[in-house]
Amino acid sequence: MTTPVRLALLGCGTVGQEVVRLLHEQATDLAARIGAPVELAGIAVRRLGRDRGDLPVDPALFTTDALGLVKRDDVDVVVEVVGGIEPARTWLVEALRAGKSVVTANKALLAEDGAALHDAAAEGGADLYYEASVAGAIPLLRPLRESLHGDTITRVTGIVNGTTNFILSAMDATGAGFAEALEEATELGYAEADPTADVEGFDAAAKAAILASLAFHTRVGAADVYREGITEVTAADMASAKGMGCTIKLLCIASRGPDSTGTESISVRVHPAMIPLSHPLASVGDAFNAVFVEAEAAGQLMFYGRGAGGAPTASAVLGDVVAVSRNRLARVRQASESAYADLPIRPMGEAVTRYHVSLDVADRAGVLAAVAGVFARHDVSIATVRQSGRNDDATLVIVTHMAPDAALAATVEELRRLDIVRSIASVLRVEGGS
Numbered sequence: 360m361t362t363p364v365r366l367a368l369l370g371c372g373t374v375g376q377e378v379v380r381l382l383h384e385q386a387t388d389l390a391a392r393i394g395a396p397v398e399l400a401g402i403a404v405r406r407l408g409r410d411r412g413d414l415p416v417d418p419a420l421f422t423t424d425a426l427g428l429v430k431r432d433d434v435d436v437v438v439e440v441v442g443g444i445e446p447a448r449t450w451l452v453e454a455l456r457a458g459k460s461v462v463t464a465n466k467a468l469l470a471e472d473g474a475a476l477h478d479a480a481a482e483g484g485a486d487l488y489y490e491a492s493v494a495g496a497i498p499l500l501r502p503l504r505e506s507l508h509g510d511t512i513t514r515v516t517g518i519v520n521g522t523t524n525f526i527l528s529a530m531d532a533t534g535a536g537f538a539e540a541l542e543e544a545t546e547l548g549y550a551e552a553d554p555t556a557d558v559e560g561f562d563a564a565a566k567a568a569i570l571a572s573l574a575f576h577t578r579v580g581a582a583d584v585y586r587e588g589i590t591e592v593t594a595a596d597m598a599s600a601k602g603m604g605c606t607i608k609l610l611c612i613a614s615r616g617p618d619s620t621g622t623e624s625i626s627v628r629v630h631p632a633m634i635p636l637s638h639p640l641a642s643v644g645d646a647f648n649a650v651f652v653e654a655e656a657a658g659q660l661m662f663y664g665r666g667a668g669g670a671p672t673a674s675a676v677l678g679d680v681v682a683v684s685r686n687r688l689a690r691v692r693q694a695s696e697s698a699y700a701d702l703p704i705r706p707m708g709e710a711v712t713r714y715h716v717s718l719d720v721a722d723r724a725g726v727l728a729a730v731a732g733v734f735a736r737h738d739v740s741i742a743t744v745r746q747s748g749r750n751d752d753a754t755l756v757i758v759t760h761m762a763p764d765a766a767l768a769a770t771v772e773e774l775r776r777l778d779i780v781r782s783i784a785s786v787l788r789v790e791g792g793s
């Protein structure tokens with residue numbers, strides 16, 4: 360056996376602890392697969408005294424000096440499972456510039472400032488791997504950045520957040536409201552103490568940015584992604600979706616194609632959407648993730664599995680550790696970031712989709728004509744209208760044909776000003792089907 364590959368582990372929480380366990384349990388196999396044993400050089404944490412169960416590791420390896428650990432000469436590979444922008448960015452830029460290989464699960468940092476990491480990797484001639492940052496255990500980023508590099512990806516549609524998928528699946532199965540389903544997700548340990556990043560769509564938007572960057576060879580950041588969370592999805596929306604043979608999912612949608620002027624461009628968005636039960640993503644339940652990729656030559660591909668949790672995420676981290684360690688031994692590095700296409704990003708207003716609009720209206724003669732007139736003025740064509748209600752109160756549920764988002768936004772704005780419209784209960788996009 361050759362000299363060991365020395366690894367600095369930054370973070371030893373949900374994911375980090377499973378990385379330690381797998382490194383220990385699979386030490387012999389990993390050494391055989393890599394061609395050299397992997398040794399932990401140190402583990403950086405925030406609180407030295409924290410109880411970490413019966414981790415199979417020498418307590419003397421723990422430190423609170425992450426930067427000092429990264430800079431050590433005996434460290435070859437830095438594995439970052441801390442999260443957040445700083446100080447993680449400083450540590451990883453330092454490691455990459457010094458030629459150390461980096462494996463990270465930090466989607467927030469990659470989406471916020473992936474450029475800093477890719478530039479540092481290019482500068483230091485180092486590997487930057489981040490399979491665990493999107494969809495946990497699912498091998499997804501390597502297929503996008505290697506296997507499909509001979510093809511043109513046209514669209515990526517995914518369920519990439521486990522917590523929100525659990526909540527929406529529970530709402531669909533039991534008729535529960537959002538708050539009740541979130542409580543269940545928290546009790547089961549899916550949702551974090553502060554679930555904002557999940558339920559407001561920030562986590563999915565970061566993953567969408569990473570997927571779009573790889574799929575379209577264009578740097579896409581978190582700020583380029585249109586984002587809506589699931590906090591406004593109601594039990595009534597779910598019931599209405601069911602009535603239409605649909606369910607509601609938080610989707611990440613990244614697509615390429617010509618914009619209104621014919622220029623090739625991309626669109627990246629995250630929002631709840633109704634999808635028909637026949638859609639490949641409709642049956643993805645519980646906290647599972649799935650990503651549906653469409654490419655010109657390959658056609659349709661579906662990736663499915665566990666997108667969150669310590670062990671599934673650690674599986675992806677370890678896969679990257681094997682890859683970068685092999686590269687080090689062979690004295691090669693993976694191809695650098697591919698952002699040559701540099702496609703412009705379309706504003707959300709140009710995204711074309713169908714809509715499900717639910718309105719509380721006064722049940723008077725002419726209400727339907729008045730509402731339909733607003734849609735017509737903005738060139739949003741109505742596909743179906745359903746009316747229910749009693750006495751003076753009625754609910755109108757309108758589903759449109761395909762229309763640009765800007766036209767729908769203008770329609771909703773004008774509807775709000777109509778006397779007969781008491782409130783706009785919900786506006787949901789409808790994806791798939793026709």
Ligand SMILES: NC(=O)C1=CN([C@@H]2O[C@H](COP(=O)(O)OP(=O)(O)OC[C@H]3O[C@@H](n4cnc5c(N)ncnc54)[C@H](OP(=O)(O)O)[C@@H]3O)[C@@H](O)[C@H]2O)C=CC1
Binds near residue numbers: 372407467492672
């Ligand atoms: N959990 C999941 O299912 C998934 C997580 N990820 C990503 O993996 C990363 C880690 O997530 P997760 O394990 O859940 O996070 P945790 O909060 O469970 O763990 C974070 C770890 O980082 C340590 N840490 C925090 N701040 C510092 C600091 N300033 N210096 C040194 N150590 C620090 C903590 O130390 P201490 O233990 O002392 O508090 C802890 O060990 C994140 O980027 C996350 O987005 C990706 C996919 C799935």
Ligand SMILES: N[C@@H](CC=O)C(=O)O
Binds near residue numbers: 494495562667
């Ligand atoms: N909070 C995330 C964890 C993985 O990225 C999720 O729920 O999917």
